[in-house]
Amino acid sequence: MIIIVRPQGLTNTGADFMEENLVIFKGTKNGLTVILKENTDFLEIKQQLSKKVKELKGFFAGSKLFIRFNRQLNETETKELLDIIVNDGGVEVLMVSSDEQTVSVSEAIANVSEHLIGGDTNFYKGTLRSGQSINFFGNVVIVGDVNAGAEIIAGGNVLVLGILRGMVHAGVPNNNDAFVFALNFQPTQLRIGEIIARSPDNESIRGLNPEIATVKDDIICINRINVDK
Amino acid sequence: MSEVIVITSGKGGVGKTTTTANIGTGLALEGKKVALVDTDIGLRNLDVVMGLENRIVYDLVDVVEGKCRLKQALIKDKRYDGLFLLPAAQTKDKNAVTPEQMKKLMDDLKEEFDYIIVDCPAGIEQGFRNAIAGADKAIVVTTPEMSAVRDADRIIGLLEANEIRNPQLVINRLRVDMAKRGDMMDIPDILDILAIHLIGVVVDDEKIVISTNKGEPAVADPNSMAGKAYRNITKRIMGHEIPLIDYEAEGSIFNKIKKLFKRKSS
Numbered sequence: 035m036i037i038i039v040r041p042q043g044l045t046n047t048g049a050d051f052m053e054e055n056l057v058i059f060k061g062t063k064n065g066l067t068v069i070l071k072e073n074t075d076f077l078e079i080k081q082q083l084s085k086k087v088k089e090l091k092g093f094f095a096g097s098k099l100f101i102r103f104n105r106q107l108n109e110t111e112t113k114e115l116l117d118i119i120v121n122d123g124g125v126e127v128l129m130v131s132s133d134e135q136t137v138s139v140s141e142a143i144a145n146v147s148e149h150l151i152g153g154d155t156n157f158y159k160g161t162l163r164s165g166q167s168i169n170f171f172g173n174v175v176i177v178g179d180v181n182a183g184a185e186i187i188a189g190g191n192v193l194v195l196g197i198l199r200g201m202v203h204a205g206v207p208n209n210n211d212a213f214v215f216a217l218n219f220q221p222t223q224l225r226i227g228e229i230i231a232r233s234p235d236n237e238s239i240r241g242l243n244p245e246i247a248t249v250k251d252d253i254i255c256i257n258r259i260n261v262d263k
Numbered sequence: 264m265s266e267v268i269v270i271t272s273g274k275g276g277v278g279k280t281t282t283t284a285n286i287g288t289g290l291a292l293e294g295k296k297v298a299l300v301d302t303d304i305g306l307r308n309l310d311v312v313m314g315l316e317n318r319i320v321y322d323l324v325d326v327v328e329g330k331c332r333l334k335q336a337l338i339k340d341k342r343y344d345g346l347f348l349l350p351a352a353q354t355k356d357k358n359a360v361t362p363e364q365m366k367k368l369m370d371d372l373k374e375e376f377d378y379i380i381v382d383c384p385a386g387i388e389q390g391f392r393n394a395i396a397g398a399d400k401a402i403v404v405t406t407p408e409m410s411a412v413r414d415a416d417r418i419i420g421l422l423e424a425n426e427i428r429n430p431q432l433v434i435n436r437l438r439v440d441m442a443k444r445g446d447m448m449d450i451p452d453i454l455d456i457l458a459i460h461l462i463g464v465v466v467d468d469e470k471i472v473i474s475t476n477k478g479e480p481a482v483a484d485p486n487s488m489a490g491k492a493y494r495n496i497t498k499r500i501m502g503h504e505i506p507l508i509d510y511e512a513e514g515s516i517f518n519k520i521k522k523l524f525k526r527k528s529s
Contacts, residue, residue, distance in 0.1 A: 147301040164416040
Protein backbone atom coordinates (compact mmCIF):
# COMPACT_ATOMS: atom_id res chain seq x y z
CA MET A 35 0.00 0.00 0.00
CA ILE A 36 1.37 3.34 -0.93
CA ILE A 37 1.26 6.24 1.35
CA ILE A 38 1.39 9.92 0.87
CA VAL A 39 4.62 10.48 2.63
CA ARG A 40 5.12 13.05 5.32
CA PRO A 41 8.64 13.26 6.54
CA GLN A 42 9.17 14.20 10.14
CA GLY A 43 11.54 17.00 10.93
CA LEU A 44 11.71 20.44 9.47
CA THR A 45 11.39 21.37 5.87
CA ASN A 46 11.25 24.93 4.63
CA THR A 47 8.89 26.05 1.92
CA GLY A 48 11.60 27.79 -0.04
CA ALA A 49 14.88 26.12 -0.74
CA ASP A 50 16.25 27.87 2.31
CA PHE A 51 19.56 26.17 2.73
CA MET A 52 21.73 26.55 5.75
CA GLU A 53 25.34 25.67 5.46
CA GLU A 54 24.78 22.10 6.53
CA ASN A 55 21.56 21.43 4.66
CA LEU A 56 22.73 19.94 1.41
CA VAL A 57 19.72 17.66 1.35
CA ILE A 58 16.16 18.61 2.29
CA PHE A 59 13.05 16.46 2.16
CA LYS A 60 9.81 18.06 1.13
CA GLY A 61 6.55 16.19 1.47
CA THR A 62 4.02 16.88 -1.24
CA LYS A 63 0.64 15.47 -2.10
CA ASN A 64 2.14 12.99 -4.48
CA GLY A 65 5.26 11.92 -2.75
CA LEU A 66 8.61 13.06 -1.52
CA THR A 67 10.82 15.59 -3.20
CA VAL A 68 14.46 15.32 -2.29
CA ILE A 69 15.95 18.76 -2.78
CA LEU A 70 19.66 18.68 -3.42
CA LYS A 71 21.80 21.76 -3.12
CA GLU A 72 23.19 23.07 -6.38
CA ASN A 73 26.87 22.96 -7.17
CA THR A 74 27.71 20.65 -4.34
CA ASP A 75 30.11 17.78 -4.34
CA PHE A 76 28.17 14.60 -4.95
CA LEU A 77 30.03 12.72 -2.25
CA GLU A 78 28.97 15.27 0.33
CA ILE A 79 25.40 15.00 -0.90
CA LYS A 80 25.50 11.25 -0.42
CA GLN A 81 26.82 11.59 3.12
CA GLN A 82 24.17 14.15 4.06
CA LEU A 83 21.44 12.05 2.50
CA SER A 84 22.54 9.01 4.40
CA LYS A 85 22.59 10.94 7.67
CA LYS A 86 19.17 12.49 7.14
CA VAL A 87 17.57 9.28 6.02
CA LYS A 88 18.86 7.49 9.09
CA GLU A 89 17.41 10.20 11.32
CA LEU A 90 14.02 9.74 9.76
CA LYS A 91 14.25 5.98 9.64
CA GLY A 92 11.60 5.20 12.24
CA PHE A 93 9.18 7.52 10.54
CA PHE A 94 9.46 5.92 7.12
CA ALA A 95 9.92 2.31 8.06
CA GLY A 96 8.01 0.03 5.75
CA SER A 97 6.67 2.75 3.51
CA LYS A 98 6.73 2.94 -0.25
CA LEU A 99 7.72 6.29 -1.64
CA PHE A 100 7.28 8.19 -4.80
CA ILE A 101 10.50 10.17 -5.06
CA ARG A 102 11.57 13.12 -7.11
CA PHE A 103 14.95 14.74 -7.20
CA ASN A 104 15.04 18.40 -7.99
CA ARG A 105 17.81 18.21 -10.47
CA GLN A 106 18.97 16.11 -13.29
CA LEU A 107 21.08 13.14 -12.26
CA ASN A 108 22.65 10.52 -14.40
CA GLU A 109 21.78 6.89 -13.98
CA THR A 110 24.66 6.02 -11.67
CA GLU A 111 24.04 8.98 -9.43
CA THR A 112 20.34 8.23 -9.26
CA LYS A 113 21.02 4.63 -8.38
CA GLU A 114 23.48 5.57 -5.64
CA LEU A 115 21.07 7.98 -4.00
CA LEU A 116 18.22 5.52 -4.23
CA ASP A 117 20.34 2.83 -2.66
CA ILE A 118 20.98 5.09 0.28
CA ILE A 119 17.28 5.83 0.70
CA VAL A 120 16.32 2.19 0.42
CA ASN A 121 19.09 0.69 2.55
CA ASP A 122 19.54 3.33 5.21
CA GLY A 123 15.89 4.35 5.38
CA GLY A 124 14.20 0.98 5.18
CA VAL A 125 11.99 2.35 2.45
CA GLU A 126 10.70 0.77 -0.73
CA VAL A 127 10.92 3.23 -3.58
CA LEU A 128 8.03 2.94 -5.95
CA MET A 129 8.70 5.52 -8.61
CA VAL A 130 11.39 8.00 -9.34
CA SER A 131 11.43 11.01 -11.53
CA SER A 132 13.51 14.10 -11.94
CA ASP A 133 12.47 17.48 -13.16
CA GLU A 134 13.61 16.68 -16.61
CA GLN A 135 11.25 13.80 -16.99
CA THR A 136 7.75 14.92 -17.63
CA VAL A 137 5.81 12.80 -15.25
CA SER A 138 2.74 14.87 -14.80
CA VAL A 139 0.87 14.97 -11.54
CA SER A 140 -2.10 13.14 -13.01
CA GLU A 141 0.05 10.38 -14.40
CA ALA A 142 1.73 9.91 -11.06
CA ILE A 143 -1.55 9.78 -9.24
CA ALA A 144 -2.95 7.40 -11.83
CA ASN A 145 -0.02 5.11 -11.24
CA VAL A 146 -0.39 5.03 -7.53
CA SER A 147 -4.08 5.67 -7.06
CA GLU A 148 -5.13 2.06 -7.20
CA HIS A 149 -3.22 1.59 -3.99
CA LEU A 150 -4.50 4.68 -2.28
CA ILE A 151 -7.15 3.39 0.10
CA GLY A 152 -7.04 6.05 2.76
CA GLY A 153 -3.45 5.46 3.55
CA ASP A 154 -1.69 3.19 5.98
CA THR A 155 -2.92 3.20 9.51
CA ASN A 156 -1.22 2.24 12.72
CA PHE A 157 -3.51 0.84 15.41
CA TYR A 158 -2.51 1.00 19.06
CA LYS A 159 -4.61 -0.84 21.62
CA GLY A 160 -4.53 0.31 25.21
CA THR A 161 -3.76 3.46 27.12
CA LEU A 162 -0.86 5.52 25.85
CA ARG A 163 0.95 6.55 29.01
CA SER A 164 2.92 9.64 29.93
CA GLY A 165 6.31 9.63 28.22
CA GLN A 166 5.25 7.24 25.47
CA SER A 167 5.33 8.45 21.90
CA ILE A 168 3.89 7.17 18.62
CA ASN A 169 5.54 8.34 15.41
CA PHE A 170 4.02 7.26 12.11
CA PHE A 171 3.88 8.58 8.59
CA GLY A 172 0.26 7.50 8.06
CA ASN A 173 -2.87 7.61 10.21
CA VAL A 174 -2.89 6.62 13.86
CA VAL A 175 -5.81 5.11 15.74
CA ILE A 176 -5.61 4.70 19.49
CA VAL A 177 -8.12 2.26 20.93
CA GLY A 178 -7.88 3.66 24.45
CA ASP A 179 -6.90 6.85 26.24
CA VAL A 180 -3.95 9.13 25.59
CA ASN A 181 -2.67 10.36 28.96
CA ALA A 182 -1.07 13.74 29.60
CA GLY A 183 2.61 13.62 28.77
CA ALA A 184 2.09 11.17 25.90
CA GLU A 185 2.43 12.30 22.31
CA ILE A 186 1.30 11.21 18.86
CA ILE A 187 3.08 12.48 15.77
CA ALA A 188 1.39 11.38 12.56
CA GLY A 189 1.65 12.25 8.94
CA GLY A 190 -2.03 11.48 8.48
CA ASN A 191 -5.07 11.73 10.69
CA VAL A 192 -5.33 10.79 14.35
CA LEU A 193 -8.30 9.10 16.00
CA VAL A 194 -8.43 8.57 19.75
CA LEU A 195 -11.20 6.18 20.74
CA GLY A 196 -10.97 7.36 24.33
CA ILE A 197 -9.97 10.46 26.27
CA LEU A 198 -7.30 12.62 24.69
CA ARG A 199 -5.24 14.33 27.40
CA GLY A 200 -1.86 14.34 25.71
CA MET A 201 -0.30 16.10 22.71
CA VAL A 202 -1.23 15.27 19.14
CA HIS A 203 0.40 16.51 15.95
CA ALA A 204 -1.45 15.35 12.85
CA GLY A 205 -0.67 16.13 9.23
CA VAL A 206 3.08 16.33 9.81
CA PRO A 207 4.76 18.38 8.40
CA ASN A 208 2.47 20.57 6.37
CA ASN A 209 -0.87 18.90 5.65
CA ASN A 210 -3.43 21.25 7.15
CA ASP A 211 -6.20 19.00 5.84
CA ALA A 212 -5.62 16.31 8.41
CA PHE A 213 -8.09 15.87 11.25
CA VAL A 214 -7.99 14.75 14.86
CA PHE A 215 -10.91 12.90 16.38
CA ALA A 216 -11.42 11.98 20.04
CA LEU A 217 -14.27 10.74 22.19
CA ASN A 218 -13.25 13.37 24.73
CA PHE A 219 -10.99 16.31 23.91
CA GLN A 220 -8.72 17.49 26.74
CA PRO A 221 -5.36 17.75 24.99
CA THR A 222 -2.44 19.69 26.42
CA GLN A 223 -1.74 20.85 22.89
CA LEU A 224 -3.11 20.15 19.43
CA ARG A 225 -1.22 20.60 16.19
CA ILE A 226 -2.43 20.03 12.65
CA GLY A 227 0.08 20.57 9.88
CA GLU A 228 1.67 23.90 10.65
CA ILE A 229 -0.98 25.18 13.05
CA ILE A 230 -0.73 24.89 16.82
CA ALA A 231 -3.54 25.34 19.33
CA ARG A 232 -4.24 24.71 23.00
CA SER A 233 -7.49 24.08 24.82
CA PRO A 234 -9.36 27.05 26.29
CA ASP A 235 -8.30 27.67 29.88
CA ASN A 236 -11.66 27.35 31.57
CA GLU A 237 -12.82 24.07 30.13
CA SER A 238 -13.91 21.37 32.52
CA ILE A 239 -16.07 19.00 30.54
CA ARG A 240 -16.55 15.46 31.69
CA GLY A 241 -18.25 12.65 29.91
CA LEU A 242 -17.90 11.53 26.34
CA ASN A 243 -18.49 14.25 23.74
CA PRO A 244 -17.14 12.97 20.43
CA GLU A 245 -15.47 15.85 18.67
CA ILE A 246 -13.34 16.41 15.60
CA ALA A 247 -10.65 19.04 15.11
CA THR A 248 -9.93 20.50 11.67
CA VAL A 249 -8.24 23.58 10.30
CA LYS A 250 -10.41 26.36 8.91
CA ASP A 251 -8.83 29.65 7.83
CA ASP A 252 -5.58 28.75 9.55
CA ILE A 253 -7.25 28.16 12.91
CA ILE A 254 -7.98 24.84 14.52
CA CYS A 255 -11.73 24.39 15.05
CA ILE A 256 -13.31 21.71 17.14
CA ASN A 257 -16.82 20.57 16.33
CA ARG A 258 -19.19 18.12 17.95
CA ILE A 259 -20.05 15.02 16.07
CA ASN A 260 -23.71 14.04 16.22
CA VAL A 261 -23.66 10.42 17.12
CA ASP A 262 -27.42 10.08 17.01
CA LYS A 263 -27.78 10.67 13.27
CA MET B 264 6.47 -19.61 46.08
CA SER B 265 8.55 -16.51 46.76
CA GLU B 266 7.57 -13.13 45.46
CA VAL B 267 9.66 -10.06 44.79
CA ILE B 268 7.49 -6.95 44.97
CA VAL B 269 8.98 -3.57 44.05
CA ILE B 270 7.42 -0.44 45.57
CA THR B 271 7.84 2.42 43.12
CA SER B 272 6.28 5.76 42.20
CA GLY B 273 8.42 8.00 39.99
CA LYS B 274 7.68 10.99 42.18
CA GLY B 275 9.67 11.45 45.37
CA GLY B 276 8.14 11.80 48.81
CA VAL B 277 4.82 10.05 48.13
CA GLY B 278 5.39 7.25 50.63
CA LYS B 279 7.34 4.44 49.01
CA THR B 280 9.64 3.86 51.97
CA THR B 281 6.79 4.16 54.46
CA THR B 282 4.74 1.71 52.39
CA THR B 283 7.68 -0.71 52.12
CA ALA B 284 8.23 -0.65 55.89
CA ASN B 285 4.57 -1.09 56.72
CA ILE B 286 3.79 -3.78 54.15
CA GLY B 287 6.90 -5.71 55.13
CA THR B 288 6.14 -5.48 58.84
CA GLY B 289 2.50 -6.33 58.17
CA LEU B 290 3.45 -9.49 56.27
CA ALA B 291 5.83 -10.51 59.06
CA LEU B 292 3.02 -10.02 61.60
CA GLU B 293 0.97 -12.44 59.50
CA GLY B 294 3.68 -15.05 59.97
CA LYS B 295 5.57 -14.68 56.69
CA LYS B 296 9.35 -14.57 56.26
CA VAL B 297 10.07 -11.14 54.77
CA ALA B 298 13.19 -9.37 53.48
CA LEU B 299 13.09 -5.60 53.00
CA VAL B 300 15.63 -4.31 50.47
CA ASP B 301 16.61 -0.64 50.25
CA THR B 302 17.91 0.20 46.76
CA ASP B 303 18.15 3.95 47.28
CA ILE B 304 21.93 3.91 47.34
CA GLY B 305 23.37 7.15 48.63
CA LEU B 306 20.08 8.36 50.10
CA ARG B 307 19.05 5.44 52.25
CA ASN B 308 15.97 5.89 54.42
CA LEU B 309 14.45 2.47 54.99
CA ASP B 310 16.82 1.78 57.88
CA VAL B 311 15.74 5.00 59.62
CA VAL B 312 12.04 4.34 59.12
CA MET B 313 12.47 0.81 60.50
CA GLY B 314 14.51 2.04 63.46
CA LEU B 315 17.48 -0.18 62.53
CA GLU B 316 20.07 2.38 61.47
CA ASN B 317 22.51 1.75 64.28
CA ARG B 318 22.68 -1.96 63.51
CA ILE B 319 24.10 -1.64 60.01
CA VAL B 320 27.44 -3.36 59.54
CA TYR B 321 27.31 -4.43 55.91
CA ASP B 322 25.07 -3.21 53.09
CA LEU B 323 23.73 -4.11 49.66
CA VAL B 324 26.83 -2.87 47.82
CA ASP B 325 29.10 -4.96 50.07
CA VAL B 326 27.05 -8.05 49.21
CA VAL B 327 27.06 -7.36 45.49
CA GLU B 328 30.81 -6.70 45.48
CA GLY B 329 31.42 -9.91 47.40
CA LYS B 330 32.88 -8.21 50.46
CA CYS B 331 30.53 -10.15 52.72
CA ARG B 332 27.95 -12.90 52.60
CA LEU B 333 24.27 -12.04 52.20
CA LYS B 334 23.51 -13.46 55.65
CA GLN B 335 26.02 -11.08 57.25
CA ALA B 336 24.38 -8.03 55.72
CA LEU B 337 20.77 -8.97 56.54
CA ILE B 338 19.66 -7.32 59.79
CA LYS B 339 17.15 -9.31 61.84
CA ASP B 340 14.44 -7.08 63.29
CA LYS B 341 14.14 -8.22 66.91
CA ARG B 342 10.59 -6.89 67.30
CA TYR B 343 9.00 -8.89 64.48
CA ASP B 344 9.69 -12.53 63.88
CA GLY B 345 10.76 -13.32 60.32
CA LEU B 346 11.49 -9.70 59.31
CA PHE B 347 14.90 -8.82 57.89
CA LEU B 348 16.39 -5.68 56.34
CA LEU B 349 19.10 -5.39 53.68
CA PRO B 350 20.17 -1.75 53.90
CA ALA B 351 21.53 0.39 51.08
CA ALA B 352 24.98 1.95 51.14
CA GLN B 353 25.11 5.59 52.10
CA THR B 354 28.59 6.50 50.93
CA LYS B 355 28.21 5.24 47.38
CA ASP B 356 25.76 6.11 44.60
CA LYS B 357 23.40 4.28 42.30
CA ASN B 358 26.07 3.39 39.78
CA ALA B 359 27.63 1.04 42.30
CA VAL B 360 25.20 -1.71 41.33
CA THR B 361 23.99 -3.10 37.97
CA PRO B 362 20.59 -4.61 37.17
CA GLU B 363 22.26 -7.98 36.57
CA GLN B 364 23.76 -7.94 40.06
CA MET B 365 20.37 -7.01 41.50
CA LYS B 366 18.68 -9.88 39.66
CA LYS B 367 21.16 -12.35 41.12
CA LEU B 368 20.63 -10.90 44.58
CA MET B 369 16.85 -11.29 44.22
CA ASP B 370 17.28 -14.90 43.12
CA ASP B 371 19.44 -15.57 46.20
CA LEU B 372 16.90 -13.93 48.50
CA LYS B 373 14.04 -15.92 46.98
CA GLU B 374 15.59 -19.08 48.35
CA GLU B 375 15.19 -17.87 51.92
CA PHE B 376 12.15 -15.62 52.04
CA ASP B 377 8.42 -15.72 51.26
CA TYR B 378 8.28 -12.05 50.32
CA ILE B 379 11.01 -9.66 49.25
CA ILE B 380 9.84 -6.06 49.31
CA VAL B 381 12.10 -3.71 47.35
CA ASP B 382 12.08 0.01 48.13
CA CYS B 383 12.71 1.81 44.82
CA PRO B 384 14.25 5.30 44.72
CA ALA B 385 12.47 8.21 43.06
CA GLY B 386 13.20 8.78 39.37
CA ILE B 387 13.45 6.68 36.24
CA GLU B 388 17.19 6.30 35.86
CA GLN B 389 19.74 3.82 37.13
CA GLY B 390 18.22 3.53 40.60
CA PHE B 391 14.84 2.60 39.15
CA ARG B 392 16.36 0.18 36.67
CA ASN B 393 18.27 -1.55 39.46
CA ALA B 394 15.22 -1.78 41.71
CA ILE B 395 12.96 -3.41 39.13
CA ALA B 396 15.52 -5.99 38.02
CA GLY B 397 14.32 -9.32 39.29
CA ALA B 398 10.93 -8.04 40.44
CA ASP B 399 7.87 -10.24 39.91
CA LYS B 400 5.28 -7.64 40.77
CA ALA B 401 5.07 -3.93 41.34
CA ILE B 402 3.08 -1.65 43.58
CA VAL B 403 2.87 1.96 42.41
CA VAL B 404 2.37 4.55 45.13
CA THR B 405 0.85 7.94 44.40
CA THR B 406 -0.63 10.85 46.28
CA PRO B 407 -3.82 12.57 45.07
CA GLU B 408 -1.92 15.31 43.23
CA MET B 409 -1.62 15.96 39.49
CA SER B 410 2.17 15.89 39.52
CA ALA B 411 2.35 12.62 41.42
CA VAL B 412 -0.27 11.02 39.17
CA ARG B 413 1.59 12.18 36.06
CA ASP B 414 4.79 10.58 37.32
CA ALA B 415 2.95 7.41 38.33
CA ASP B 416 1.59 7.16 34.80
CA ARG B 417 5.11 7.40 33.41
CA ILE B 418 6.30 4.72 35.78
CA ILE B 419 3.47 2.39 34.84
CA GLY B 420 4.44 2.79 31.18
CA LEU B 421 8.06 1.97 32.03
CA LEU B 422 7.06 -1.04 34.12
CA GLU B 423 5.00 -2.42 31.26
CA ALA B 424 7.90 -1.80 28.88
CA ASN B 425 10.07 -3.86 31.26
CA GLU B 426 7.61 -6.74 31.30
CA ILE B 427 6.26 -6.07 34.78
CA ARG B 428 2.56 -6.27 34.02
CA ASN B 429 -0.50 -5.46 36.10
CA PRO B 430 1.07 -3.17 38.68
CA GLN B 431 -1.21 -2.39 41.62
CA LEU B 432 -1.93 1.05 42.98
CA VAL B 433 -1.72 2.49 46.47
CA ILE B 434 -3.20 5.96 46.89
CA ASN B 435 -1.43 7.54 49.82
CA ARG B 436 -2.14 10.61 51.99
CA LEU B 437 -5.72 11.01 50.90
CA ARG B 438 -7.58 13.78 52.73
CA VAL B 439 -11.22 12.83 52.53
CA ASP B 440 -12.58 16.23 53.51
CA MET B 441 -10.56 17.99 50.80
CA ALA B 442 -11.59 15.40 48.22
CA LYS B 443 -15.26 15.88 49.14
CA ARG B 444 -14.91 19.65 48.73
CA GLY B 445 -13.31 19.13 45.33
CA ASP B 446 -10.01 20.64 46.46
CA MET B 447 -8.17 17.38 46.06
CA MET B 448 -8.27 14.61 43.44
CA ASP B 449 -10.63 11.84 44.43
CA ILE B 450 -10.14 8.09 43.96
CA PRO B 451 -12.19 7.86 40.72
CA ASP B 452 -10.24 10.80 39.22
CA ILE B 453 -6.97 9.00 39.80
CA LEU B 454 -8.19 5.63 38.55
CA ASP B 455 -9.56 7.34 35.44
CA ILE B 456 -6.05 8.32 34.45
CA LEU B 457 -3.95 5.46 35.77
CA ALA B 458 -6.40 2.63 35.01
CA ILE B 459 -4.69 -0.04 37.10
CA HIS B 460 -6.00 -2.17 39.94
CA LEU B 461 -6.31 -0.35 43.27
CA ILE B 462 -4.89 -2.36 46.15
CA GLY B 463 -5.39 0.21 48.89
CA VAL B 464 -6.02 3.77 50.00
CA VAL B 465 -4.13 5.23 52.96
CA VAL B 466 -5.44 8.43 54.53
CA ASP B 467 -3.17 11.25 55.60
CA ASP B 468 -2.45 10.38 59.21
CA GLU B 469 -0.40 12.32 61.75
CA LYS B 470 0.61 9.06 63.35
CA ILE B 471 2.73 8.24 60.28
CA VAL B 472 5.00 11.21 60.93
CA ILE B 473 5.49 10.04 64.51
CA SER B 474 6.04 6.44 63.49
CA THR B 475 8.63 7.16 60.81
CA ASN B 476 10.57 9.43 63.11
CA LYS B 477 10.53 6.89 65.90
CA GLY B 478 11.28 3.96 63.63
CA GLU B 479 8.12 2.07 64.62
CA PRO B 480 5.96 1.14 61.61
CA ALA B 481 2.34 2.27 62.02
CA VAL B 482 0.96 -1.05 60.82
CA ALA B 483 1.54 -2.40 64.33
CA ASP B 484 -0.42 0.45 65.95
CA PRO B 485 -4.09 -0.48 66.44
CA ASN B 486 -5.08 3.17 66.85
CA SER B 487 -3.68 4.41 63.54
CA MET B 488 -6.02 4.81 60.55
CA ALA B 489 -3.06 4.56 58.21
CA GLY B 490 -1.93 1.48 60.09
CA LYS B 491 -5.31 -0.10 59.54
CA ALA B 492 -5.13 0.67 55.83
CA TYR B 493 -1.70 -0.96 55.63
CA ARG B 494 -2.98 -4.02 57.50
CA ASN B 495 -5.70 -4.35 54.87
CA ILE B 496 -3.20 -3.91 52.03
CA THR B 497 -1.06 -6.63 53.56
CA LYS B 498 -3.99 -9.03 53.62
CA ARG B 499 -4.86 -8.21 50.03
CA ILE B 500 -1.28 -8.95 48.96
CA MET B 501 -1.73 -12.35 50.58
CA GLY B 502 -4.82 -12.92 48.46
CA HIS B 503 -7.64 -12.05 50.84
CA GLU B 504 -10.51 -9.93 49.60
CA ILE B 505 -10.97 -7.03 52.00
CA PRO B 506 -13.33 -4.18 51.10
CA LEU B 507 -11.82 -0.70 51.00
CA ILE B 508 -12.29 1.32 54.17
CA ASP B 509 -15.34 3.54 53.73
CA TYR B 510 -13.84 6.81 54.83
CA GLU B 511 -17.16 8.60 54.35
CA ALA B 512 -18.75 6.50 57.08
CA GLU B 513 -15.72 6.88 59.36
CA GLY B 514 -15.78 10.61 58.67
CA SER B 515 -19.38 10.95 59.71
CA ILE B 516 -18.72 9.13 63.00
CA PHE B 517 -15.78 11.41 63.76
CA ASN B 518 -17.84 14.44 62.82
CA LYS B 519 -20.60 13.38 65.19
CA ILE B 520 -18.08 13.00 68.01
CA LYS B 521 -16.49 16.35 67.17
CA LYS B 522 -19.88 18.03 67.33
CA LEU B 523 -20.49 16.43 70.72
CA PHE B 524 -17.26 17.89 72.09
CA LYS B 525 -17.98 21.31 70.59
CA ARG B 526 -21.36 21.42 72.37
CA LYS B 527 -19.75 20.31 75.62
CA SER B 528 -17.08 22.99 75.58
CA SER B 529 -19.36 25.89 74.64
